[in-house]
Amino acid sequence: MKSSTMSQFIRYGLLGLALFATGVGAQNATVSRAAELRAEKLATAAVLTPLSAGAAVRVLSVEGGWVLVEMNNPSGKVSGWVRASALNMQAGASAVAGLSSGREAAGNNALTLGVRGIPTAAPRINRHALIIGVGRYGDPSVPPLPGTKLDRYSATQMAQVMQVPEGNIQYLQDDQATGDNIRAALKGLNERVQDGDRVFIHYSGHGTRYEDPQAGGCVEALLPYDGMSKGTITNKEMANLLASITQKTDKLFVMYDACHSGGLVPPTVAARTRGVLNVNDEGALRPKFAGTSETCGNPVNVRTRSLVNEQVSRGALPQDIVHLSAARNNEISFDDEQKGGLATQYMRDCMLRDAKDLDGSGAISIDEIRQCAQEKINRRMQNDTNYKPHNLVLSGNTGFVPAWFSQAAPQAMMQPVLALVENKPSTASVPPAVKPPAAVVVPVVAAPAAPAPAPSPAPVTPAPVATAPVQAAPSGPAPVAAPIKMLTGEQALQQMFEQRNAKRKVQVTLTKEALVIGQDALEFSVKSDRAGYVYAALAGSDGKALYMLFPNDLDQHNKVEAGQTLKLPQGNWRIKSSGPAGTNHLLVMVADAPRDLTALGGRKSGPFLTSLNDAEGRAQLGALLTTSRLVNTQACQTPASVRNNPLCSDAYGAVLLPIKEIP
Incomplete structure (x- = not known):
């Protein structure tokens, strides 16, 4: 199948997503037989409510034999999962109506149509993706992995939520994914990627591990379509292929849905060829490991080097790379023939819908997605008689935020009620005025009028919020989430700091590291190895607000040249220490x-802009600070316009x- 055909196939496969998002087409269905609405798409998941034949439901998503639906009951709306075979899809959108069984007519494989809650953030031309799936191999001795065809849909949805445009996604599937084609695709990707871009690479297929005397032990590798006859792609080679890309990218996110070990107990022949079942779901599971060496298939005393280690040894900075592996080096990861790789399908679900903002930071980090x-x-693997769950391994920048969200602690669908409060009539009140941080005051002096800002393009609208389906309370008291502990000012700025590009070197020098209250003023200088725009945010020790100190109403001149030293404050504004005693934190970008x-x-x-130090305020500030003002304008819409154009980059040093x- 040629690449253009593959892209077209992906678009058709995601048709249901567009239908659901726009509110047209076959969104309604009826229950054809008595069934149960479950909290998750697992046969063992908690039952939310029984469904009687003839009940009307609204289809939100179809995912591998299960359908996410919403329905009305006496207590209000409730959302949950039901088996596709229990529904009659209404005609009107063949892409949906033809999937009442959750399977494609041709090939009998499940088809993922979409997930409710994908943020509709505008795609950015500075984002790229390469999606590789190998479920059928040239060598018939390599067991097939039927679920990899579904992983390309899931990986596409992950790329979309990370704002990768459709035209910037390249696919290699099955016989397209030869070793030479993968190498050529990475070379082409390097030619397209500009300084400060972001790249997502997803591989689903077999991993392997074999002994290499030159390496002094076992090496881990991916198995291309022709890997058994023409060689594998080792972590060392992959690091070499990615070296030039890594030197340019703001963030490189690589996900391997494969494993590199036969595990403690080598799978049986039946497990490899027909798959194994457990009581939690219907899809047969196949291990994603192709053994080429008995010595290295056994995890005992194995010496290996991870992809991140290989990249760092070639000069990459851990801050700028993220690598997620489906399993530890002594574990088996699994492919579900009906839903795809367990790692991919669940990372997708959590990135798009189910992950929670565990620390109330206002953003969902890649580690919070991993935990989900x-x-x-x-x-899924609970009480399996043959295998234990495999563990996702995250390395590199674990604080990476794939997309900003502005809802505090979004609850996973059908979360248990954490706390109950009585419904009482609300009393209107005037919100308290935002108090300036005790550590920062502006002297009461006559100041010149703020200079008129230079004309600028239309503001970029922040990305819409990704929300999770929420079940209405049965009756009486309304469920509310347990209160999220307020982050300190340092923690609030730390998450923005973790999104920095470590290749951009910024130096900040304080005139005084300790300020005497009532006497000293905050003064600092900024120097960067690249030209750019300076932003300074401060979190006071009271933890109540975040302040944009610079630029401000009195000083909009924040452009700095490479190697230039910018001393702040400049002009007619000053920041004088006024207590209380404690520690404030200054983020300079x-x-x-x-x-x-x-x-x-x-x-x-x-003269200062403020953002409350709560999840919504932090998310708003973070989204604005991490997005170029021009990236979604006409100035940055074509490959020619973004080439060597830093104004189309979201990257920053910090x-x-x-x-x-002190008193």
């Missing part, structure tokens, strides 16, 4: 391109410093 997916893998902070303009403390206040 691991819980799902554990439930030098961004490749200017940011649009007008969305924060409604909250002011003197420094986070403590500032003490």
Whole structure:
């Protein structure tokens, strides 16, 4: 199948997603036989409510034999999962109506149509993806992996939520994914990627491990379509292929849905060829490991090097790379023939819908997504008589945020009620005024009018929020989430700091590291190895608000040249220490391109923009600071316009410093 045909096939496969998102087409269905609405798409998941034949439901998503539906009951709307075979899909959209069994007519494979809750953030031309799936191999001795055909849909949805445009996604499937074609695709990707871009690479197929005397032990590798006859792609070779890309990317996210070990107990022939079943779901599971060496198939005393280690040894910075493996090096990962790889399907579910903002930071990190997916893998493999759950392994920048969300602790669908409160009439109240941080005051002096800002393109609208389906309370008290512990100011800025590009070197020098209250003023200088735009945010020790100190109403001149030292404050504004005693934190960024902070303009403390130190405020500030003002404008819409154009880059360097206040 040629690449253009593959792209067309993907678009048709995702047709249901477009139908559901736009509110047209066959969204309604009826229950054809008595069934049960479950909290998850597992036969053993908790039953939310019984479904009687003839009941009307609204289809939200079709995923491998299960359908996410919403229905009305006496207590309100409820969302959950039901087997596709229990529904009659209404005609009107053949892509949906033809899947009442959850399977394609041709090939009898499950088809993933979409997931409710995908943020409709505008695609960015500075994002790229390469999706590789090998479920059928040239050598008939290599067991097939039917679920990899579904993984390309799931990986596509992950790329979409990370704002990769359709035209920037390349696919290699089965016989397309030869070793030479994979190498050529990575070379072509390197030619397209510009400085400061983001790249997502997803591989689903067999992994392997074999002894290499030159390496002094066993090496881990991916098995291309022709890998048994023409060789594998080892972690060492992959690191070499990615070296040039890594030197340019703001973030490189690589996910391997494969494993590199036969595990403690080698799978039986039947497990490899026909798969094994467990009581938790219907799809047969196949191990994603092709043994080529008995010595290295046994995990005892195996010496290996991970992809991140190989990349770092070639000069890559761990801050700028993220690598997720489906299993530890002594474990088996599994392919579900009806839903795809366990790692891929659950990472998709969690990235798009189910992950929770565990620390209330306002954003969902890749590690929070991993934790969510691991819980799902554990439930899928629970009480299996043959295998234990495999463990997702995350390395590199574990604080990486694939996409900003602005809902505090989004609850996974049908979360248990954590707390109950009485429904009482609300009393209107005036929100308290935002107080300036005690550590920062602007002297009451006559100041010149703020300079008129230069004309700029239309503001970029922040990405819409990804929300999870929520079940209405049965009756009486309304369920509410348990309160999220307030992050300290340092933690709030730390997450933005973790999104920095470590290849961009920023130096910040404080005139004084400790300020005497009532006497000293905050002064610092900024120097960058690249030209850019300076932004300074401060979190006071009270933890109540985050402040954009610079630029501000009195000083909009934040452009700095490479090697130039910018001393702040400049002009007619000063920041004087006023207590209380404690530690504040200053985040200084030098961004490749200017940011649009007008969305924060409604909250002011003197000349400074403010953002409340809550999940919503942190998410809003984080989304604005990590997005170029021009990336979604006409100035950055074609490959020619973005080539060597830093104004289309979201990347930035940053420094986070403590500032003490003493009596």
